[in-house]
Amino acid sequence: xxxxxxxxxxxRVDALSKVTGKALYPEDIYMENMLYGKTLRSKVPHAYIxxxxxxxxxxxxxxxxxxxxxVPKNEYGVVLKDxxxxxxxxxxxxxxxxxxxxxxxxxxxxxxxxxxxxxxEEIEGVFDPIEAMKDDAPKVHGDSNIIYxxxxxxxxxKEGFKNSHVIVENTYKTHMVDHAFLQPESGVxxxxxxxxxxxxxxxxxxxxxxxxxxxxxxxxxxSVRVINAxxxxxxxxxxxxxxxxxxxxxxxxLNRPVKxxxxxxxxxxxxxxxxxxxxxxxxGADRDGKLLALEAEIIGDSGAxxxxxxxxxxxxxxxxxxxxxxxxxxxxxxxxxxxxxxxxAMRGFGATQVPIAYEQQMDILAEKLGLDPISIRLKNMFRxxxxxxxxxVLTESVPLQECLERxxxxxxxxxxxxxx
Amino acid sequence: xxxxxxxxxxxxHSLEVEEDMRLIDLLREKLGLTxxxxxxxxxxxxxxxxxxxxxxxNSCLVMAFQAHESNIITIEGLDGEGSxxxxxxxxxxxxxxxxxxCTPGMILSAKALLDKNPNPTEEEIREGISGNLCRCTGxxxxxxxxxxxxxx
Numbered sequence: 001x002x003x004x005x006x007x008x009x010x011x012r013v014d015a016l017s018k019v020t021g022k023a024l025y026p027e028d029i030y031m032e033n034m035l036y037g038k039t040l041r042s043k044v045p046h047a048y049i050x051x052x053x054x055x056x057x058x059x060x061x062x063x064x065x066x067x068x069x070x071v072p073k074n075e076y077g078v079v080l081k082d083x084x085x086x087x088x089x090x091x092x093x094x095x096x097x098x099x100x101x102x103x104x105x106x107x108x109x110x111x112x113x114x115x116x117x118x119x120x121e122e123i124e125g126v127f128d129p130i131e132a133m134k135d136d137a138p139k140v141h142g143d144s145n146i147i148y149x150x151x152x153x154x155x156x157x158k159e160g161f162k163n164s165h166v167i168v169e170n171t172y173k174t175h176m177v178d179h180a181f182l183q184p185e186s187g188v189x190x191x192x193x194x195x196x197x198x199x200x201x202x203x204x205x206x207x208x209x210x211x212x213x214x215x216x217x218x219x220x221x222x223s224v225r226v227i228n229a230x231x232x233x234x235x236x237x238x239x240x241x242x243x244x245x246x247x248x249x250x251x252x253x254l255n256r257p258v259k260x261x262x263x264x265x266x267x268x269x270x271x272x273x274x275x276x277x278x279x280x281x282x283x284g285a286d287r288d289g290k291l292l293a294l295e296a297e298i299i300g301d302s303g304a305x306x307x308x309x310x311x312x313x314x315x316x317x318x319x320x321x322x323x324x325x326x327x328x329x330x331x332x333x334x335x336x337x338x339x340x341x342x343x344x345a346m347r348g349f350g351a352t353q354v355p356i357a358y359e360q361q362m363d364i365l366a367e368k369l370g371l372d373p374i375s376i377r378l379k380n381m382f383r384x385x386x387x388x389x390x391x392x393v394l395t396e397s398v399p400l401q402e403c404l405e406r407x408x409x410x411x412x413x414x415x416x417x418x419x420x
Numbered sequence: 421x422x423x424x425x426x427x428x429x430x431x432x433h434s435l436e437v438e439e440d441m442r443l444i445d446l447l448r449e450k451l452g453l454t455x456x457x458x459x460x461x462x463x464x465x466x467x468x469x470x471x472x473x474x475x476x477x478n479s480c481l482v483m484a485f486q487a488h489e490s491n492i493i494t495i496e497g498l499d500g501e502g503s504x505x506x507x508x509x510x511x512x513x514x515x516x517x518x519x520x521x522c523t524p525g526m527i528l529s530a531k532a533l534l535d536k537n538p539n540p541t542e543e544e545i546r547e548g549i550s551g552n553l554c555r556c557t558g559x560x561x562x563x564x565x566x567x568x569x570x571x572x
Contacts, residue, residue, distance in 0.1 A: 011512060018520030019508040019527060021455020021495030028454035182459045182467055182521040182555045232457075232521035233555045264460040 160293025164284030183232020272344030429497025
């Protein structure tokens with residue numbers, strides 16, 4: 001097969017504009033007659049709110065302050081429509097958007113933000129996903145905090161553990177992570193030459209953004225245009241809506257270009273994080289190190305909104321047994337609402353957390369059986385023809401063994417092991 | 421307002437600036453040099469790096485009035501007429517550019533390094549760009565690019 005691209009170094013089409021500083025990110029765009037927008041965000045994690053913008057509206061240079069009352073359809077969300085464009089009754093996390101100030105310049109925006117009165121009637125919050133699963137826990141949305149429950153049932157784990165020579169049981173926890181892409185969120189909205197509400201933004205999903213803007217503004221999708229500028233890193237953190245609807249709404253109402261640039265601090269508060277996970281693992285193997293059974297419960301903290309919780313926890317569940325063939329498997333992975341920052345997509349989408357659990361289980365099993373960490377993996381790893389925990393038969397190439405053997409060779413693994 | 425005179429990319433400017441204006445705002449908002457990027461506003465990320473009188477500075481931490489009578493170089497001042505600076509070419513050739521947001525600051529830190537030390541070791545290169553974060557984690561390619569450019 002002749003390959004034109006694979007295996008060759010290809011010059012990036014955008015490299016020239018980036019090394020010369022000419023590449024435009026949304027904040028680099030300045031338009032005539034442009035206004036500035038700033039978001040007022042919740043300072044508490046769980047409260048009923050009452051908002052009074054009257055004093056801020058009287059400040060010279062403030063054009064308009066948008067709240068939930070101004071949004072035709074006050075909801076959005078990539079899977080579940082559980083976000084409000086602006087909170088109407090209740091805030092569910094620190095950083096929830098409450099209002100959007102549009103003013104002639106940034107200084108005026110800041111002054112107006114300080115003059116919006118928000119009365120918080122604080123209610124009990126829930127910050128531990130295990131607590132949040134209990135019946136009597138405070139509810140973030142509706143009458144249950146459980147968003148999603150994915151199950152795998154393969155074989156009979158009771159039988160598997162009964163036949164196991166060694167059983168290892170541990171609970172592993174991972175923490176929240178921010179993408180910290182280098183370019184904080186920014187955007188400019190305007191009405192284009194064909195009368196469409198246009199938002200220039202750095203996004204991972206211009207087509208989804210358009211759908212969400214059109215839906216919230218109750219407009220046909222053809223009347224909305226999203227232009228993806230250069231994106232200063234994303235890593236999953238730009239999959240959810242941030243400022244897109246706020247800007248589109250403001251331009252639609254005011255008929256003027258509006259620009260918003262988040263500070264680093266606001267960026268941290270505004271966008272999703274990687275799911276912290278609590279992973280309870282029980283793994284059994286026979287005398288030779290062959291895996292016989294796995295029971296895993298994975299609880300993902302989705303924070304105040306679902307975002308991609310189902311997709312992420314499903315992926316964690318599917319990957320819970322790792323690249324190993326196990327005849328008896330029971331996996332439960334559960335996504336739970338709390339009043340923490342919301343979590344969503346980040347590099348690996350749930351596949352990143354579980355290796356921390358299943359690989360440490362492998363090392364501990366090996367130690368207990370007097371095996372080295374390589375042989376126990378070679379004994380159990382997926383090969384062509386293996387059946388995964390979900391019942392998939394791997395019929396295509398599975399070069400895992402070759403990969404591991406090469407790594408062992410290059411790392412001079414046996415010598416390293418001796419050194420310990 | 422304060423009146424200041426300064427040289428930016430070889431061009432003289434005389435302007436009035438607000439007392440609380442930062443150098444980055446002066447460069448971006450008043451002079452339209454948007455190749456100066458703002459990543460953190462507190463001197464951690466290095467995206468706003470410019471060269472001021474031969475030294476790299478975070479333009480978010482320098483007040484505009486402090487740039488009075490100084491000589492500033494931004495990314496826009498690097499390429500000559502129709503030709504790229506060797507560092508710019510090396511960044512393209514080595515694949516050292518991904519999202520591009522750290523790139524202007526990286527290249528300027530590298531330039532300041534090479535101006536002082538034309539033949540740095542790999543360790544010196546890494547130290548030279550230690551004030552610039554790349555979140556696409558392309559450091560190896562960036563070091564390679566600077567290594568390529570140093571002889572040119």
